[in-house]
Amino acid sequence: MPQTRHCQFNVHLLPCTHPGCCRQLKNKSALTQHLRTIHQHLFRIPERCPPSATAEVPDKPENRPKVNFMRDYHLGLDGRICNKAGQFIDPKAPPPAFTTKSPDDWTPFPGADIDKVLHFWGITLAVHGDTPPFADRKDLHNVIDNTPLGDVPWESFNMEYAGDRSGGETPWMKKEYEVFYCDPHKVVQNMLANPDYKDEIDFAPYREWEERPDGSHNRQWRDFMSGDWAWEQADIISADPATHGSTFIPIILGSDKTTVSVATGQNDYYPLYLSIGNVHNNVRQAHRNAVALVGFLAIPKTTKKQSTDPRYRKFKKELFHTALVRILESIRPAMTTPEVARCADGHYRCVIYGIGPYIADYEEQVVLAGIVRKWCCKCTAQLSNLDGDGGPRSRELLDALIEEVNLGTLWDEWGFIADITLFTNNFLRADIYKLIAPDLLHQIIKGIFKDHLVAWVQLYLEDTHSEARAKEIMDDIDRRIAVAPSFSGLRRFPEGRGFSQWTGDDSKALMKVYLSAIEGHVPTEMVRTFRTCLEFCYIARHDIITDDTLKDMEDVIQWFHVYREIFKTTGVRDHFSLPRQHSISHYPFLVRQFGAPNGLCSSITESKHIKAVKEPWRRSRKFNALGQMVRTNTRIDQLAAARIDFTERGMLYGTCASSYTTYFERKHARTILNLGKELHLPELPTLLQYFLYDQLYADDNHTSADVPLLRCPNYTGRIQVVNSAVATYFAPSDPSGVGGMHREHIRSTPSWRGGPPRYDCVFVSMDNTTDGINGMDIARVLSFFSFSFRNTVWLCAVVHWFKRIGSKPDEDMGMWMVRPSMNDDQSHEISIIHVDSIFRAAHLVPMFGDKFVPEHVNFHNSLDAYMGFYVNRFADHHAFEIAS
Structure with missing residues (x-):
């Protein structure tokens, strides 16, 4: 069987201006703006109705008023630029040079070998006859350890029980508990100065809204600095005139125990993470060094019998809070007096820190807030009816109650554990009850x-x-x-x-x-x-x-x-x-x-576990692994800092290829006639003629349906069939790349991973004047192919259409319904469309009703086995927006 190299369409799939006359945006900036415009139009959710009522159809986009976006920045802490001495300078002044190093200074890496490393490791990944740049693993590690950038040394301190022993000593009282940490002050300075964030960081709190033509306002929230908390903190700080012009840096913390192995004994670790509220949410989600490991907290353990000892339970909480106070001590001075720091845009600013939100699951929130389990950490609603009335918890409320009632009453009637000193009590402007983040x-x-x-x-x-x-x-x-x-x-x-x-x-x-x-x-x-x-x-x-x-x-x-x-x-x-x-x-x-x-979810810290805890543990010798894990994390940070430094000096732009992968698959048809035979669609050549007429001659007044076939262009030359296309669209609510751009593969292959075929479904734009699913149809892609005709390369898809069931979503499922579209002779309705009319992939799930799934149905053939489907708007967040 001949071997052919696999390729795929790598194009931006966009709504077309006319179903028979698709246009492709060539300009990248125009493309990005077009996608942002599509996304920023909000889609309302249908009204939720009780079972006896009928859900309403969402508002029509064309009836919604046009809006303008406006933003106000805080006037006191407005993030003005300054020099290294802290003196404010002209806001138009250029930033100082990022570094004084020359563009050919690869210190401490061996500069003479760097091109060989990039060439051989990046392209061939194969053994070569030249001398390797590093003699062995030890040599490589020594070079990394000598990297001066990103090197924040790790330290440790020990803590032990110092409470009541009158009831007798137990083993846990005699132990010393070691806490590893690196200076969070230096970590924050490195994070703040990271040039990777220069276009994705806010230096002042702001408020943003839409202003409608009727004069009404629609406030909007996005990244952390758009929230009221940052603004309110700036109000408090700016009461001191000496802070005016400073930049407020909220310190976001997060912690979560994780288990790396249960096969060789319970190996638990308690990492502490740190970020800053100034970087945008997508940066924090993507872990572009905006979430840093700054500590490993101690995990005291004892026997099951002793674990119920009130002294032990109190000690665990005190150990947690005391460790946080000790770790964060270096940040305290700059919480009152601004310090000068280098920022991501290259400028210096006077910065002032504050303890920000804490990311944690409920069990850890209980420890953080010092409350009784099963109570709410945010409000005082009663345990028996949490959804009833309850005012907000606060440090002031607790202090007032301590003056009036005893500890037992605080426990039973308010859910406070008042004999624990919370770590936030040691820091200015910090109230843990106001800092518990949504999760x-x-x-x-x-x-x-x-x-x-x-x-x-x-x-x-x-x-x-x-x-x-x-x-x-x-x-x-x-x-x-x-x-x-x-x-x-x-x-x-x-x-x-x-x-x-x-x-x-x-x-x-x-x-x-x-x-x-x-x-x-x-x-x-x-x-x-x-x-x-x-x-x-x-x-x-x-x-x-x-x-x-x-x-x-x-x-x-x-x-x-x-x-x-x-x-x-x-x-x-x-x-x-x-x-x-x-x-x-x-x-x-x-x-x-x-x-x-989405910028404060614990999924951010959980996914950080993989790189910061689990992978370093697997690389360790497993015995006394924590020190080795700390060393691994330091090296990772140093390499990341070196990469940023080299990139900023333009040293990583070169000829190193990112991928030379070749896939070998079955031979596809080379003509439209043979493709028709392959797909069992003898009418395919005719459909191609209609397609060409619509692309070349159709307008708003007539299409190929209005002319005889003989008047349609005919093409009998070679075609190239491929198995996938890449859709690129703006989807910042989903895990995505820089600027919120998302990529997904749409598959159309006769054999998926060596098994049965896979033919994905897509949203096809039919009317770009109507937003959301109301301007789209659903189709299933049977094949992608391209050909050249009249000096133009046409990128096409053979699709089988689905027809909408009803004029609104199902009122129980909240999803639109479709069925395969059939011709009068009960054959599938097939068309050839330009790939530019494809918006993105669509996910259909069968309408099972109350019937059981037959044994012969599987995920490969379920799209063929059923005649009714829901358009799954819960496939991802972007689908939720367009398919509501």
Whole structure:
């Protein structure tokens, strides 16, 4: 069989201006602006209606008023530039040189060998006959250790119990607990000066809004400095005239225990992470050195019997808070007196620090806030009714209560543990109750979705049906999850949701396909409970949240509370006084305080575990591994700093190829006639003629449907068939690259990973004057091919169309419905379209109803096995916006 090199279309897939006359934006800046314009148009969520009512269709985009974006910066702490002496200078002055090093100074790396390293390692990755740049691993490590940039030394200190021993000493009282840390002050200075962030950092708090023609305002929140908390802190700081013109630097902290191995004994570590609120959320999400490991906290352990000792439980909390105070001590002086620091844009500024939000899951929030477990960390709502009335917790409230009531009353009636000194009490302007960050991963995705709703569905089935029938239904739910069609970036679950250890990524992936899996097996109200839970998650994940979005969020919270009552009426639950479910009521306020929650989610710290803890542990000798892990992290930071330095001096721009990968696949057809035979579509040559006419001659008054076939251009030359296309679009709410641009592969291949075929579905733009799904159709790509005709290269797709069912989304599922579009002779409706008319990939999930999945159906053929599908708007956040 001949070997042919695989290639793919690598094009920007955009809405076309006319379905028969697609145009491609060639200019990169115009492309980016076009994509941003598409994204920034907000899509309203349909009104949530009770079961007896009918959901309304979203507002038509053409009826929405045009808006202008406006921004105000804080006048006191406005981030003015200064010189190294702290004297303010002309705001138009150019920044000083980033470094005095020459562009050929590779210190400490061997400069004579650097081109060889880039060439051989970057292109061939093969053994070569020249002398390697490093003699051995030790030599390489020595060179890295000599890198002067990014080297923040690690230190340690020991702590031990100093409390009451009158009841007798126990082993945990005699131990010393070692804490490793690196100076957070130096870490913050390095982070602030990182030139990688020069276009993605805010030096002053700001407020932003849309101004409509009618004079009304629509406030919007995005990155951290757009929130009210940063503005309020600037108000407090700027009361001192000596701080005017300074830059406020909020210190964002996060910690979370993690286990690296259970096979060789329980190996737990307690990393402490740090970031600054000035960098944009997408930078923090992408871990472009904007989330730094600054410590490993101690984890005291004892026997199960001694673990219930009140002295031990108090000591663990005190150990945690005391360690944080000690680690953060170096930042304290610059919390009152501004210091001069180099910033990412090259300028110097007077900066003043403050303790900002703390990212943690609920169990750690309890320790942070010094409250009794099962109470809320943010408010004083009673334990028996968390969704009832309760004022905000605060340091002032606790101080006042301590003067009036005893410790027992504080515990029982207010949920305060008042004999613990919280770390924030040692720092100016810090109140931990106001600094607990929203946590989408642990509160909503792992908490409400996984631990509550998914578990409650199983309890409902077991309570409602016989044991055998309940297992049968649960098996079918697993089958439905397993047969969900493939989709770019979607994790598959071959065995359904039946796995014991759920990761955060597992929970996020399962959310995308679980809703359709339970339809027909549970009451409608349960389906709607899941739907509103998912809608809340996706609304909260927006990169830009407006007053209108907050109204949608509050609306979803209200209906979630209405629909979840089904779990009471069916006997699954007797109350909903659960901290994680209660936490969603605080999100609208937290958005106003801290900006979009996706910049403070614990998924940021959890994913950081991989590079900062788990991979360094695997590289260690496993014995006394912590010191080795610290050394590995130091080297990683030094290499990252060296890369930034070399990049800033223009030393990493060269000829090193990023990829020379070649894929060998089956031979495709070389003519349109043979492609038609390959796809079992004999009409394909005719469709190509119609396509060419529409591209060359069609206008708003006529298309190929209005002319005889003989008048359409004919092409019989060679074509090139490829198996995928790359869609590039603006999707900052999803994990994405610089500036919010996202890439995904759309597959159309007769054999996916050596198995059955995969033909993905796509959104096709039909009317670019209408936003969202109302201006699009759904199609399935059967083949990508290109050819040259009249000095133009045409990039095409053969598609099978889907037809919309109804004029609005399903009122229970909240998703649009489609079915395969058929001709009068019951053959599939097929067309050839230009790839520029493809907006992005679409994910369809079958409409299972109350039928069980047949044994022959799997994820490869489910798009062929069913005749009705939901357009899955929960596939990702961008799909949620366009398919609502």
